[in-house]
Amino acid sequence: MNEKYNAVLIGCALGDTLGMPVEGWKKAQIEKYVKRITKPIGPVLLKDKDGKLIEQDEFGKLKYFAKDLRRGDITDDTILTLALAESIVENKRLNLEDIAKKQANEYTIRLRPDRSCIGGFGGTTMEGFKNLLNGIPYDKSGIIGGPGNAPAMKMSPVGIYMNEMVSYNEGLEKAELIGKITHLDPRSIVSGIVQAHAVYSLLNNYSRFNFLEALARISDKYERPPKSEFKLYEKGTLTSRLNWIKDNKDASVQEAFNYLGNNSLVFRSYPFAVFMFQKYWDNPIEGLLETVNWGGDCDSTGAMYGALSEQKME
Numbered sequence: 001m002n003e004k005y006n007a008v009l010i011g012c013a014l015g016d017t018l019g020m021p022v023e024g025w026k027k028a029q030i031e032k033y034v035k036r037i038t039k040p041i042g043p044v045l046l047k048d049k050d051g052k053l054i055e056q057d058e059f060g061k062l063k064y065f066a067k068d069l070r071r072g073d074i075t076d077d078t079i080l081t082l083a084l085a086e087s088i089v090e091n092k093r094l095n096l097e098d099i100a101k102k103q104a105n106e107y108t109i110r111l112r113p114d115r116s117c118i119g120g121f122g123g124t125t126m127e128g129f130k131n132l133l134n135g136i137p138y139d140k141s142g143i144i145g146g147p148g149n150a151p152a153m154k155m156s157p158v159g160i161y162m163n164e165m166v167s168y169n170e171g172l173e174k175a176e177l178i179g180k181i182t183h184l185d186p187r188s189i190v191s192g193i194v195q196a197h198a199v200y201s202l203l204n205n206y207s208r209f210n211f212l213e214a215l216a217r218i219s220d221k222y223e224r225p226p227k228s229e230f231k232l233y234e235k236g237t238l239t240s241r242l243n244w245i246k247d248n249k250d251a252s253v254q255e256a257f258n259y260l261g262n263n264s265l266v267f268r269s270y271p272f273a274v275f276m277f278q279k280y281w282d283n284p285i286e287g288l289l290e291t292v293n294w295g296g297d298c299d300s301t302g303a304m305y306g307a308l309s310e311q312k313m314e
């Protein structure tokens with residue numbers, strides 16, 4: 001079991017670092033400039049003849065979130081996952097105040113003199129951390145920002161905790177509160193709860209069918225109805241998209257991409273990672289590489305996927 005726990009964390013880091021150099025790129029851009037990512041590489045910085053970064057090509061914008069990083073570096077996905085894991089190990093419980101403190105500290109130590117931050121932290125996450133650093137308590141620091149995927153990308157250690165401490169219900173409750181430290185969008189919050197359950201379920205050897213059925217069921221149980229105060233609320237719930245995967249589990253990756261998308265909005269990236277994981281159920285390494293090479297928020301889809309690969313340890 002300890003090896004499986006390690007595999008959750010290593011899988012997260014591996015997916016993160018594989019996607020890091022091309023975060024935000026389209027599949028066609030990765031194919032054009034990198035061909036295929038099959039191992040960790042350094043940032044890919046495309047420059048024009050004057051040495052300036054090329055910010056646009058025929059496929060769209062080109063982003064360089066990783067320009068200060070090096071081959072094998074991790075980003076916010078793994079940084080915040082490890083902060084959560086370290087808090088659990090140190091406290092031997094889910095201590096929300098300490099989790100909030102440790103996560104905000106990871107942001108503080110990466111601030112540049114101009115107040116921007118190394119590591120690719122999302123906008124909503126940073127606003128939540130700023131609230132914490134200004135003395136606002138962890139149960140009031142979350143904001144209604146974009147429906148980001150940070151709760152899902154960092155929640156895997158809670159799934160380990162639920163298994164090791166035999167604390168399933170407590171884990172789901174605390175996953176909700178951990179998500180709310182930064183995010184108040186109901187889809188973001190429920191993504192963290194679902195990912196905690198997902199890691200737990202795979203440590204307990206759920207079948208592919210049971211895995212998918214339970215993800216949709218847990219999401220439905222915990223997801224609050226969308227309200228107009230939340231950005232892009234009309235784009236759908238996480239539950240509806242997890243149900244789509246359950247009903248279309250053998251769809252092609254292209255069909256899943258067309259329906260789900262894979263950018264950093266949680267109702268796109270998290271279901272895309274789940275779809276890919278269950279599609280490549282018996283071949284997780286190939287599936288992880290394929291997920292990253294589909295681009296989008298591919299350090300996070302890689303991290304969320306990678307954290308699920310532990311049941312393949314035998």
Ligand SMILES: [Mg+2]
Pocket residue numbers: 075076077119120299300
């Ligand atoms: Mg990242």
